[in-house]
Amino acid sequence: GAVVSQHPSRVICKSGTSVKIECRSLDFQATTMFWYRQFPKQSLMLMATSNEGSKATYEQGVEKDKFLINHASLTLSTLTVTSAHPEDSSFYICSARDPRDFYEQYFGPGTRLTVT
Amino acid sequence: AQKITQTQPGMFVQEKEAVTLDCTYDTSDQSYGLFWYKQPSSGEMIFLIYQGSYDEQNATEGRYSLNFQKARKSANLVISASQLGDSAMYFCAMREGGTSYGKLTFGQGTILTVHP
Numbered sequence: 001g002a003v004v005s006q007h008p009s010r011v012i013c014k015s016g017t018s019v020k021i022e023c024r025s026l027d028f029q030a031t032t033m034f035w036y037r038q039f040p041k042q043s044l045m046l047m048a049t050s051n052e053g054s055k056a057t058y059e060q061g062v063e064k065d066k067f068l069i070n071h072a073s074l075t076l077s078t079l080t081v082t083s084a085h086p087e088d089s090s091f092y093i094c095s096a097r098d099p100r101d102f103y104e105q106y107f108g109p110g111t112r113l114t115v116t
Numbered sequence: 117a118q119k120i121t122q123t124q125p126g127m128f129v130q131e132k133e134a135v136t137l138d139c140t141y142d143t144s145d146q147s148y149g150l151f152w153y154k155q156p157s158s159g160e161m162i163f164l165i166y167q168g169s170y171d172e173q174n175a176t177e178g179r180y181s182l183n184f185q186k187a188r189k190s191a192n193l194v195i196s197a198s199q200l201g202d203s204a205m206y207f208c209a210m211r212e213g214g215t216s217y218g219k220l221t222f223g224q225g226t227i228l229t230v231h232p
Contacts (some may be wrong), residue, residue: 032218043207043222044161091159097218105220107153107161 002028002098006108013084013115021079021111023094029074030096034105035067038091050077084115119143120210122223129198130231136183137193137226139208145169147213150191151220152182156204164206167191195228203230 003026013019023033031052036044048058048069056069066088068080077096081088091112095105121140129135141150152164167175167182175182183192195202208223 034219038159041205041225041227043224044220046219046221049219093159093161095161095220104163104166105218107163110159112159 002026002096002101002104002106004030004094004096004106004108006094006111008111009109010112011114013113015085015115016083018080018082019084019113021081021092021094021113023077023079023096023108025075025096025098025106028096028098028100030077031074031099033071033077033094033096035069035077035079036093036095038093038110040091044093047079081113084113086115089113089115119221120208120223122208122226124226125224126227126229128229128231129195131200132197134194134196135198135228137195137206137208137228139191139193139223141189141191141208141210143189143210143212145212149211150182150184151209151211152180152191152193153207153209154202154204155207155225161207165193198230200230200232203228 005024007022033050035047038044047062048056050056050069050071052071052074058064071077093110094108119142148169150167154162165175165177165180165182167184174184179196181194205225207225209220
């Protein structure tokens with residue numbers, strides 16, 4: 001199946017700083033990518049849908065000024081957590097739809113963010 | 117309202133036995149897709165099986181089968197001949213048609229533990 005990578009896999013940052021997470025589709029062009037957030041032993045909650053060349057669509061309750069999403073190319077979407085706080089500590093997972101594949105989304109391995 | 121419900125927070129099964137993980141869903145769409153994912157402790161999301169709303173046959177993939185009962189809006193996952201490596205968190209997810217095409221909604225998850 002198709003491969004999606006995320007970088008970094010783990011990041012620790014200080015409160016008040018910003019951190020960028022990259023999501024790349026390695027062997028296909030993804031017109032749509034999704035960003036999820038997951039707390040320990042809980043479900044994945046969709047944060048936003050990222051479409052190449054246009055503004056991301058955020059889910060209700062997600063602060064768009066805090067979680068900046070940029071989908072600058074067909075293989076790269078980035079999530080920037082601005083002015084991070086300890087409550088932003090979580091597991092962030094991206095997924096990408098391969099337009100050649102009718103039903104599958106391909107998930108990245110996730111990024112564990114810890115804000116101290 | 118919860119669109120995907122997994123009522124079993126945790127399940128235990130003996131190695132080599134079969135286990136059923138429950139999932140019920142709610143949608144007014146005629147066209148939708150149902151997915152099961154496995155998430156081991158590493159955090160990666162592993163696609164297991166897919167069932168389309170118009171599929172008349174229950175989906176099967178190796179040791180995984182999906183017991184699809186459309187009228188009851190249930191899509192239970194059956195794992196046959198459980199293995200120790202099956203111990204993980206399992207998520208049921210739904211993709212609805214229309215403007216939210218591609219967006220997945222996840223259930224709360226079920227932690228499966230396989231005993232030797």
